[in-house]
Amino acid sequence: MKELNMKHLKTIGKGIAVAVGLMLCKAMNVGAQSVTYNHDAAKMNQITVGETGSGSLTPSLYYQTLHKSYSKSAASKNKLSYRTLAGVSLYNQVDEAEALDSAMLARAKIEALNVADRSGGALDVAWAAEGGKITDKMGDFGRNINRILQTGGNGDDQSYWKEHYQMFQCAIRATQDAYMPNAQRKKQYLRIYTDVARKNEELIMLEIGRASGYPTHARPQNCLLPPIK
Numbered sequence: 001m002k003e004l005n006m007k008h009l010k011t012i013g014k015g016i017a018v019a020v021g022l023m024l025c026k027a028m029n030v031g032a033q034s035v036t037y038n039h040d041a042a043k044m045n046q047i048t049v050g051e052t053g054s055g056s057l058t059p060s061l062y063y064q065t066l067h068k069s070y071s072k073s074a075a076s077k078n079k080l081s082y083r084t085l086a087g088v089s090l091y092n093q094v095d096e097a098e099a100l101d102s103a104m105l106a107r108a109k110i111e112a113l114n115v116a117d118r119s120g121g122a123l124d125v126a127w128a129a130e131g132g133k134i135t136d137k138m139g140d141f142g143r144n145i146n147r148i149l150q151t152g153g154n155g156d157d158q159s160y161w162k163e164h165y166q167m168f169q170c171a172i173r174a175t176q177d178a179y180m181p182n183a184q185r186k187k188q189y190l191r192i193y194t195d196v197a198r199k200n201e202e203l204i205m206l207e208i209g210r211a212s213g214y215p216t217h218a219r220p221q222n223c224l225l226p227p228i229k
Contacts, residue, residue: 053078126186
């Protein structure tokens with residue numbers, strides 16, 4: 001009997017706890033709703049005037065007394081007018097942006113062609129046209145330098161002409177690596193070819209003179225190249 005009474009009391013206690021919990025939840029919901037719907041007309045009017053320019057500021061006496069300047073200009077300086085003007089301005093900028101984009105794309109294509117024309121390397125059209133004869137002439141010049149000792153020259157003479165050979169090699173590499181149009185690069189290659197041919201002829205004349213027994217000098221007075229322009 002006691003056990004039945006204890007179970008009955010436990011059941012009643014659980015029911016009371018559930019009922020109290022439901023009452024508390026309901027009271028909290030009612031309180032939250034009352035706060036949410038606590039309307040402030042003066043604040044609402046101020047926000048409406050500031051955002052859209054419609055309505056009026058209340059209470060009127062408060063604004064006329066303490067914020068008279070603001071009350072006169074608040075409607076005309078509303079955010080909606082600024083947003084409208086900003087939207088129109090941005091819409092007008094679409095055409096300008098498209099025109100600028102087209103101009104930049106056209107310029108990019110031109111610059112891409114310029115880079116391809118001026119970069120050298122695999123795109124060095126001038127070397128493809130003139131490089132073969134320059135290489136052949138440099139080969140002739142190198143072989144004649146190697147024959148200096150055989151024709152009666154000494155080690156100093158050979159070193160002197162090797163310096164010229166190395167100078168031409170440096171000029172060729174500098175022209176190949178330079179950032180310049182292929183037309184200008186071709187002029188430089190032709191200038192190098194002319195200078196190599198001239199120096200090679202001078203060396204040949206010296207070697208012929210040694211072989212013939214005529215008095216010669218291994219270092220002509222006009223041995224320096226003029227600057228490349």
